[in-house]
Amino acid sequence: MKEAFKALSDPTRRQILDLLKDRDLTAGEISEHFNMSKPSISQHLKILRQAQLVFDNKKGQFVYYTLNTTVFQELVGWAMDFIKKGESENE
Amino acid sequence: MKEAFKALSDPTRRQILDLLKDRDLTAGEISEHFNMSKPSISQHLKILRQAQLVFDNKKGQFVYYTLNTTVFQELVGWAMDFIKKGESENE
DNA sequence: TAAGTGTTTAAGTATTTACTTAAATAATAA
């Protein structure tokens, strides 16, 4: 999850993840949503991939990006631990 | 939540939050857990405060730090949205 | 008051990050 926290700290990358909630998109389609060069987006996608927040699968010359929900599930568990502890302590 | 994501991207700050799950601690007690100067820890605490991940309350010359669970709750909701979407799309 | 303790602020610096443009790689189609 270490890498996921780093990856999620950037607003552009969080926006990319939001886009992928609607449907899978190619790298090019994703870059159309931003005022930023394609290489920049490609680098952001690499970081999201390394953090296992997205999957990539090549279809011909296109690379489709998909949400990988496993780390999000881990994140829910991680955050819930703080909520629990916060309730039980210091009563 | 923007600030919270930034705050959570640093491993030292996540470790501080972990310490606070056990019990409230003063700035000095927190700094004892790290191989790092007190001013560094103080700066990390400032970032956690600004992100509303912790509360600070002064007791005499000591400043006690406490978990603030509200942003963690928001984080759970945020992450759950990705899990939901990931399940419903692309079936 | 002055001295001691706890904490934060200020100022400076090395490293990391997020971008850029140019070039390389990969697949498709003429």
Place this chain on the structure above:
DNA sequence: TTATTATTTAAGTAAATACTTAAACACTTA
């Protein structure tokens, strides 16, 4: 093969980040 399109890699740079030490601030106690 050559050209076109989609994407990534490489190289360089300005800005942000995480640390440091020194100084300031705040409270307690002799």
